[in-house]
Amino acid sequence: MPTKTTAKKTVKKSDKKVVKQATKATKAASKEAGARARTTASKRPARRDVIAVLKADHHEVEQLFRAFEEAGDHAYVEKRDLANRMIAALSAHAAVEEQILYPWVRATIRDADDQTLEALEEHHVVKWLLSEIEDMDPEHERFNAKVTVLTESVRHHVREEETEMFVDLRAVGTRAELLDLGEQIIAARRTAPTRPHPRSSDTPPMNLIGGTVNAALDHAREVGREVVGALGSIGPSAE
Numbered sequence: 680m681p682t683k684t685t686a687k688k689t690v691k692k693s694d695k696k697v698v699k700q701a702t703k704a705t706k707a708a709s710k711e712a713g714a715r716a717r718t719t720a721s722k723r724p725a726r727r728d729v730i731a732v733l734k735a736d737h738h739e740v741e742q743l744f745r746a747f748e749e750a751g752d753h754a755y756v757e758k759r760d761l762a763n764r765m766i767a768a769l770s771a772h773a774a775v776e777e778q779i780l781y782p783w784v785r786a787t788i789r790d791a792d793d794q795t796l797e798a799l800e801e802h803h804v805v806k807w808l809l810s811e812i813e814d815m816d817p818e819h820e821r822f823n824a825k826v827t828v829l830t831e832s833v834r835h836h837v838r839e840e841e842t843e844m845f846v847d848l849r850a851v852g853t854r855a856e857l858l859d860l861g862e863q864i865i866a867a868r869r870t871a872p873t874r875p876h877p878r879s880s881d882t883p884p885m886n887l888i889g890g891t892v893n894a895a896l897d898h899a900r901e902v903g904r905e906v907v908g909a910l911g912s913i914g915p916s917a918e
């Protein structure tokens with residue numbers, strides 16, 4: 680039979696062992712949780728601020744312009760495809776800037792009214808050009824000229840945005856605000872029109888309402904085109 684002192688020592692020893700095991704288990708669990716959190720964070724795309732998001736759009740459109748300029752004189756199919764991609768990219772880009780960026784700039788940056796009003800007019804001209812290019816045969820003698828003027832107009836607009844408006848944005852907006860605007864732009868693009876609507880309102884609140892309706896109409900038109908295309912590839916039934 681152990682003496683009182685021996686029993687006390689035995690209990691103390693076993694207590695220590697339990698505490699040691701518990702600490703080890705807790706450390707292992709927290710290590711695992713840390714690794715899980717790091718994996719989740721690395722899978723999550725890094726947040727981009729509004730300037731990074733819009734500059735990426737500008738870069739994408741510039742690539743389309745260059746491809747068009749390099750396409751051969753008779754590369755009508757390629758030019759039609761490039762023009763269609765310009766229409767979709769520029770229509771969505773203009774819509775989200777008008778819904779999110781320009782209202783924020785006007786409300787936040789002092790003396791930015793003229794800058795944003797000019798940007799809206801440049802968008803307006805671009806939308807008219809896009810709507811004409813959309814319905815024009817790429818073999819039409821005016822087709823290349825229209826895309827050239829579109830390219831010049833957009834390059835001018837992009838240069839002004841990147842060297843003036845974005846500089847002001849960087850100076851005035853906090854990092855959190857610019858990141859938040861970037862997220863709003865990405866979210867708005869999911870429901871943005873993919874065709875130009877030069878007659879629709881380009882300022883809030885009407886552009887927010889009209890934009891949703893136009894996007895739904897654009898989507899329906901795309902689906903219609905795909906169905907017609909699919910039927911065309913099947914060909915007429917032999918009756």
Ligand SMILES: [Fe+2]
Pocket residue numbers: 773776798802836840
């Ligand atoms: Fe713009």
